[in-house]
Structure formats: C-alpha cells, structure tokens
Amino acid sequence: MKKIIITLISFVLIISPLSAGKTVEEILAEFDKTISVPSLQGTFTVKLISKNGDTREIKARAYQKLVDNKQNNRLFIFDFPPRVRGTGLLVHSFLDGRDNNMWIYLPTVKRVKRIALESSGGGYFMGSDFTYRDLIANDLNNMKFELLEEKTMNGTESYVIKCWGKNQEVIKDLGYSYMISYYKKENSVMHRREFFDSDSKLLKIYQVDDFHVSGKYHYPTKITMTNVQTEHKSIIEVTEISTKDIPERYFTTRYLTDK
C-alpha cells in the first residue's frame, strides 16, 4: 500500500474546467460554479467489474473544502477492502501554480508520509478504470479546446467540447490524444467524457448517471467509467452526502491518523 494513493473518488471532486475561446469559457465557467461546492463529504462505493463479471469493491469516506480561491483541501479515508482499511490520504491543492502537498497515512506502519502524486504516472488506481493521472488537475495553459457541436447525448441536449494537450509532451503526460466532453445545455453540467488513446481510438467513457442537487450545485453521485477496449468498468456511487461546513482540523495529519 506504499503505492501512492489517490482515489478515483477525487476524480469527481477535481474535474478541472478547461477554458479557451469565449463560448467554451462561458460553458466551463458555469460548470465550474456548479461543481465548486464549498464543503462536501460523502461515502463512496466503487465497484470494479471485469469483462468476465468478476467484481471487487472499494469503500472510502471523502471530505473536501475550498479554503479560498487558491486552495482546495481533500481527505480520503479507506474502509474497504480490509488490506487498505484505515489508510488515509490528505491533499492540499493549490490553484495558483504551487505544487500540491500530499500525505498518506499507512496504518500498518503507523506513519504519515509525504508523497508526490505526480510521480504516480499513468497506472490504474487500485485496479479501477481511472488512472492516477486522471486525478490531477490539468494546467489550463497547456490545453487547447474547441466547441465541436451541439448534440443530444443520452436524451440530453449537450454542448460537445474537445480538448487536448498543446504539445506532444503534454499529450504524453495526459495519456490521451484528446478528450471529448458533453455539457448539459440547460446548466453546463458535464455528464459525459470520452477519452481517446494515442492512436485516437476510443478508450474510456466517463458517464454520470445521477446527480445530487443542492441549490446551484450539481454533484455527481453515480458515475460509470468504462474501458471500451478491455470491457472493464468502474461504478462509483456516492451516498450520505453532506454540504455542511467541515472544520479545518479535518484536513490535518492529526485527523488523517485519528480516523
């Protein structure tokens, strides 16, 4: 469990808005507002389903708080499977270009370790269909965007936006040649994203099946990530959602070890 851990749960917490041209900016700015919940906590269950039906499960508690417009704190505590129970990950993300700070607590050795997530590369997180790289916010200056069309997808009228790395180095780092995202026309909430591999073949589909709506916020509560090439999929369900304020002390190494 020394492998750097960040949960795929955080994927739904840190989906990074991509911005470019005016129209795209408007859509993404609106999306950013819908998902930027000041405080959020919930219980996540992730089912990993292989092509032959073999199913595994991950359970975790997650807490997120926007400290200010420059810092976002997240805490993840794993409850299942038993071999990772009690493992915790604390992430302090900075939106002004500073490196993220991350600490992992490993209960078997009772030690808090500082880690650097970016070094985790493109491996799959805990056997899911999310790579570690999927979970890192993209530097907007390194991305290009294009509003492709307006289209009805799964019965929802959507804006379709393509984004990709501005050079080969960024594309290699992302692990995808490009991504196509679908935003609801009515409120700019993203409900689907398609990932294309280095040969520009469809690799994975991220599909939001349900949202928790609280005021202006729309938070995904049921997500399916399907690898269409291997037919492996990961289903995330979020329960016990609360948007009550979370005390600052939750995002400390003290709480990381205590919980």
Next chain:
Amino acid sequence: MQSRFIAYILITLSILFLVPDCFAVEHGFKFVSFADYYGGIEYSDGYENLRSRLFFRPEYSANFEDFGSEIIISANLWAQPIGDPNFIDPYDIPNEVYFSKKTELFDFTVGQKLITYGFADIYGPFNAPHSTNQTLLSLDDQFDGRRPDPLFQLRFYPTLEDIVEFTYIPLTRPDKEQPDDVYLPETHDTVVWDDSSYLTDNLHSFFMNYKRYGENLDIQLLYGWYTEHTPDFVVTNISSSNSYDIKPEYHHKHTIGAAYATRVGNTTLSQDFALNITDDFSGKDLAAQDSDITVNTQILANLPWNILSQYTIVYCYFFNHDEYDRQSDSKAAEYLAEQFHDFHNQPYQHILFFVGHFEKSFLREKLKAQLNMGFFFSPNIYVAPRLAYSITDTSRLETGIEYTFGKPKDIDLRRNPSNDNFFIRFIMQY
C-alpha cells in the same frame, strides 16, 4: 513479575471499562488471520523446516464520539503446527490495548500502544521505542516485528500544523533474541540470554517529540532517554583459558534527533539525523554499544512503467570504536570485541549501507510484485523478492525469498544464523 503484569492488565482494563457507556458508541471489529510456512534454503545447511505459524489478530474498537474517546483492544495469537510445537509467549498476547481521550488541543493515551518516530521506513534511527523481534525470518514481517509497551502519552496541538508529544514508558521489554545460549569457542565462554518478558531492573523511558507538517517541509525533533532493548554484556574476565557465562545487561541511552521530509520535483526526500549516547561513551567496555551518529536518507520516486521505488542510504559513525580495554589477553579481547561489535551492528568505525525497494502491480493491482535489495557494509548482497496475489477482497496469497549472496560472516554470535529462506503465506482479513 507475573503479579505485576496481571495488575497492569487489570488496571488498564478497569480504566477502559470505567468509561461511561451513556455516550453514542461506534463499535469496530477487525480480524487478520494467516497460515505461513518458512523453509530454509541456506546452501551450507541444506533444506530444513524453519517455522510455521497459524496466526490470529482480532481487534475491537469503541469510539465514544460524544465523549471524544476511543478504546482499542487487540491481541496476537499464534501456534506452530508443523515441526516442534510452539506457541506465542503469553506476555505477547495483548497487542495494542489502550484508551485515548481527545480534546481540541490535547490527546491523552494510556495503555499499551505502538508508536513510531522519524520519517525513515527502515533502519530509522528514531525508532527507539519498543523492543524488536530479532528472530524474524523476513525483514519486512508486518505481524511479529515490534512489541508495544505500556505507556502514558500526552499530545499537544498548538496549531493545526504542529504536534508536541510527551511519552512516558514505565517498563519495557528486551529484544527477542534466539532461544539457545551461544558458545564462543575461542574464549570458551557462553552467552546466556535474559528471557525476562519485561525489564524490571532498568525502569522508566521518556520521549519528547515535536512534529510539524508544513506546506513545503515536514520536520521532527526528538529527544529520548530510554531503556535500550538491545543488551550490552557483562564480561567479567577476558581470557582464552577460563570459561565464563556472559550475561546481558540493559542500560539507558539518549537519542537526540532531527528529521525533515520535503518534495523535490516529483520525488520525496527525507533525512533522519540522530546522535545516540550510550552508557559506555568512552568505548572502554568491549561488550557494550558504542555511541554513534546515524544519518538515514530516503528517496521515494516513481520509475518508468509505473514502478514505485524507494532508496534508503544509512551512514553510521561510531565514537571511540576499538578503544576498548584489552586487559591482559588482547587476542581474547579482539575476538570478543568482534563478536559483540557485530551483534550490535557496529563492526567498523564507519558503516554505510543501501537498501532499495521496488514495487509494481499487475492485473489491476490483484498481483503485486516487490523486490528488496540490500548492499551492506560487508560484501553481502541481500535480495528479497515478493509476490502477493489478492484472491478476493478479503484473502490473498503471498510468497517470497530472502537470499544473501556470498558467504555469511564467520561470527559465532550472529543474530540470525539462518539467512536464506523462502515463505508462503495465506492471509484472510476482515
């Protein structure tokens, strides 16, 4: 001794169950069980059964949220089903058993608990609390390596980033050494082990630890005055012609340390620095530990193909090495000094060694492969490959090898005479 132990258990349990039960309680239960087998593959000895275990570790926890308190009770139980019957020492059955009370600024803990200091994962010079099981066959055995001590601990949190900790350990245990006495042929002496479960002659250990987890840098400072779990030895006469029993003796030791961890690019660097001052600072006693300065440097990095790697470099300098009193028989003194220096892992005035850990997962993390490699100050190269396969979410199969290249040092007082082995382990965890 037994009555003291029973009294301690009773006092601890009394404290635990005097906690009012009128608060909301969240109960937790964990259970780990495994069966494993070790076979010796030492070239010079041929194949032999080394050890087998049926191991159980139940753990109960009660979290009194309204009261800000927590109780943990866990136990270790094992028996050896293959080979000579063997069972866990009854004193080792209680694992962690403690009560914690938490407030906004303070945590207070009483009971038996494992504590760790420093940032280094292996060979950390801050890891002074608790005795070590020196009879382990795998250096990375997670289940039987350290034995918790009874303690009182107070933690103070002046800010969200700072932790000040005071720990008092009234009595501790000796390291678990090999069961048989060791005959030293060149001096005709016999090293006789102390099989006490607790060290009652040299009580009281105290640790002060400061931690800060900052934006760019984590820091730890440590001062410890504690009963050393590794014994010195009482050599009454240095002589090749007369035989004596050499008995262990446990002394207090000071450790003063500073450590940091920081991010360097996409890697994490940590260093632990420690000054250890032993009872025999002058180095006159050939059977006592020398004082030392130890620096542990650890780098955590990802390699291509998503291979996680961690590198540990340990340097030690021993003060007054070879300053021991040779008395009238210098040949016997040199022989004994070599034995005890090696036992204390202090064979030279300077030592430097390196351990690398590499880890990669396959089959969507169902299969994990690890390789530990050690390049020690002696010519030996240590290699320990590991494989772990998760059969289900609650069960897995592990196997591995410990192999040391080169001939082992010809030391009669070696701590682990059976270097090379393999193991297979089936684990169930709930």
